[in-house]
Amino acid sequence: MKNKIIDALAAKSKNASRKLALVDTGAKDRALCAMAGALKKNAAYIIRENKKDLILAGKKGLSKALIDRLTLNKDRVFAMADSLLQIARLKDPVGEVIETTKRPNGLLIKKVRVPIGSILIIYESRPNVTSDCIGLCLKSSNAVILRGGSEAFNSNMAIFDTLNKVAVKNKIPDGAISIIKNTDRKMVDALLTQEGVIDLVIPRGGESLIREVSKKSLIPVIRHYKGVCHTYVDASADLAMAEDICFNAKVQRPGVCNAMETMLVDRRIAGKFLPSMIERFVAAGVEIRSSAEARAIVKGVKAATEEDWYTEYLGLVLSVKIVGGVDEAIAHIMKYGSYHSDAIVTKDKKNAEKFLRGVDSACVYVNASTRFTDGGQFGKGAEMGISTDKIHARGPMGLEELTSYKYIVYGNGQIRK
């Protein structure tokens, strides 16, 4: 699966990453600001190129949701530019001294944040990912190799060309930003064998894409799997609060990974809580699939299958189950969940702590909507995505999560006895 074009591109990226590691914060920020300006200036061109993708998408019969995600207009291009300006304003993670240790023998050991190196990002549909990834990698001094979906090819190329040209003019090493122009899958296969040259792969997209990349990659992968997020309404919950939290978690933006897919309700308050809650969901167009016990309380809703408990609907569908308390809720979440974001609504501190410890998910909430799992909402400023892995980065990945570290050790002649 070796491929000369990919070999050369990866080597150039690695080489550029070493130079980029030495570029100072001011230069990176000036480049980011210039790049934001170029996006705005080139908006008409980018929108024109995007039209080509939209026409092809129409011919291919892509879904309305996909076409919406693919579409660029002036507002969306300007939002991409603003996002780059926001990244320029974030603190540079590179060079931060994480820890300092003075050893009895006089050695001074500093643990210092450094870029990871060259990062490959494989993603689907939304063209703003191109610009966001370029911005985040540049600010964290990582070279980036982009491989977007074929459905956004023209849009991605226009954004890449616009940004890369300006970057190179602004002291960013040539090769620090690169894009795969050939959408043949073999190119991806060849990229995934660049162990030791490319340092990290981040696949962003559907589950099958992520599984395929993980399987083939010889390079470390950080996965952004699905979010089968739960809200458990405890017997002690403030029911009005619980209703608002559950409604928000499901309905406010159902197509994203931190939206609720399953609502668990303590048996003791199910009769009181479920009727008005479900009425509100149904009024908002949510299809309910529930356990037999819940269907005895609220008539006219569909039965949930075993498969439903595992499902990320990404739409206005909700699984509902009645459980015997916090332990059963935890057990359900650990069996069927995806360890992304889960919440408990409760007034009982013991149950809250039990839930926080027992649910082994990236983000665990007490009395708040799971929709807050997001780099911006967590104060990270911007995000590369949400990791469902436990290695390296977990939950929202911001600039810090795009770094590694090294130990620099100052001595005055120390030798080991």
Added chain:
Amino acid sequence: MKNKIIDALAAKSKNASRKLALVDTGAKDRALCAMAGALKKNAAYIIRENKKDLILAGKKGLSKALIDRLTLNKDRVFAMADSLLQIARLKDPVGEVIETTKRPNGLLIKKVRVPIGSILIIYESRPNVTSDCIGLCLKSSNAVILRGGSEAFNSNMAIFDTLNKVAVKNKIPDGAISIIKNTDRKMVDALLTQEGVIDLVIPRGGESLIREVSKKSLIPVIRHYKGVCHTYVDASADLAMAEDICFNAKVQRPGVCNAMETMLVDRRIAGKFLPSMIERFVAAGVEIRSSAEARAIVKGVKAATEEDWYTEYLGLVLSVKIVGGVDEAIAHIMKYGSYHSDAIVTKDKKNAEKFLRGVDSACVYVNASTRFTDGGQFGKGAEMGISTDKIHARGPMGLEELTSYKYIVYGNGQIRK
């Protein structure tokens, strides 16, 4: 490659890891102390079982060095026990609050250290690794699955049996410590497909073992590759200090990954530095392989081949090269090195900083021996090994590096607007 025995073992390990995550520090430490006691009490039994391995090793004609590493005696078994006691005294990383953020909307976000889950360790020869890994994983609340080399099978089983029995008696969940009793390679292949059940694989051993594991694994891997470590003697170096540092880095314990394999010397001081330095090496039995330029200064040494610059000798052999200054030294290290540990000896602060920034290795030294790259020497108390990866953990891996984190978020009804 699915295998029912492995499926059951991995599921049991995962299940135990969830229980172990909730075991408190005191209980873990009491178990570790009891386990240390059991090792001492069972020393004669363990040494008897080790004899079986030594007899087989003799029949197979294993090298003297391998047999030495394999051999257990009372001192070595007691050292294993002491190591467990030392781990019991280390700070428990689990539950540490790494970061606290209060958001403008009132959400309180805590980033909390948690165990990784179930960790598979694949290793070779030295039986003390069995005991060390059990201790480190237990203290960090990770379930561990051990797969040692067939050459140490009886020793590993005796150590495992001794430790596991006492652990289970001391409130450590059954399944938290497990060992693969069938040394068939197919078992390893089946283990490496346990993605989502086993959370991390750490291969410790030769390069071919690590490459094979990385290639086959669907589970994240942290690699401990070879150490092709360099010392660069700058023109401004204190030459007496440089001589001591280089001698220590090569000779004090040549068989380990942080020993120096290549010495780089600035052209301007080569004539002054090399003759006595090389005389000292040769007197200590070190074979020198050097560039033509160095051979013009010191007669009678072998020529280095291109291959030598890439080689981890793990013995009394040293590559020597003359370079034009710090930039050429950095370029050589980045081309031929393994990004493990590299040192500069210099009095020039600018060159020191250039070297520290330009050499992208896990540990970079100024005026000290590379031999200090070690968990104990870094103040971590004990180590799982030395990572040459840039993802998750880099350099010496102690207890902290065996953890992940999660975000716990306290609200009072917050919903996303």
